[in-house]
Amino acid sequence: MTQTATPTKCTECHRPLRAATSIARGRGPVCDLKVRRRAAAERLARPFKDADRAATKALRHLADKALVPTAAARQYLMVATAGDATYLVDTIARTCTCKAHQHHSRCTHLLAADVAEITTSRRAAYALAA
Ligand SMILES: [Zn+2]
Ligand SMILES: [Zn+2]
Numbered sequence: 001m002t003q004t005a006t007p008t009k010c011t012e013c014h015r016p017l018r019a020a021t022s023i024a025r026g027r028g029p030v031c032d033l034k035v036r037r038r039a040a041a042e043r044l045a046r047p048f049k050d051a052d053r054a055a056t057k058a059l060r061h062l063a064d065k066a067l068v069p070t071a072a073a074r075q076y077l078m079v080a081t082a083g084d085a086t087y088l089v090d091t092i093a094r095t096c097t098c099k100a101h102q103h104h105s106r107c108t109h110l111l112a113a114d115v116a117e118i119t120t121s122r123r124a125a126y127a128l129a130a
Helices: 020-025 029-044 051-063 099-104 108-119 122-129
Strands: 067-069 075-079 086-090
Touching: 020 029, 029 051, 029 108, 051 108, 067 108, 075 108, 086 108, 099 108
Parallel strands: none
Antiparallel strands: 067 075, 075 086
């Protein structure tokens, strides 16, 4: 293994790192989640016609905290970007009640929910979405 200087600052935001796990990873927990979410969104957005745009939109939904867990397992409410509608997203049934999903069988809401689920533990996903 190559010996490199231990990073003491986050490679993303340049804030100092304190926790041993953060130092080992080179990123704080918030930046690490962002990086992992970006990677997951880019990978999962591949089937979309405009994959870059879909990934960006899904990440924006998460950043806006538009995804709200319901009492039912793996079902979420998604507040529309305009704030004038709410959709029900189900990551098991692979459905969303928005128009885009009815037309194309895919949408950035379901994509956002998938990204949230694969990059966070269930408990953490709930805390983040709250
Ligand atoms: Zn950072
Ligand atoms: Zn949708």
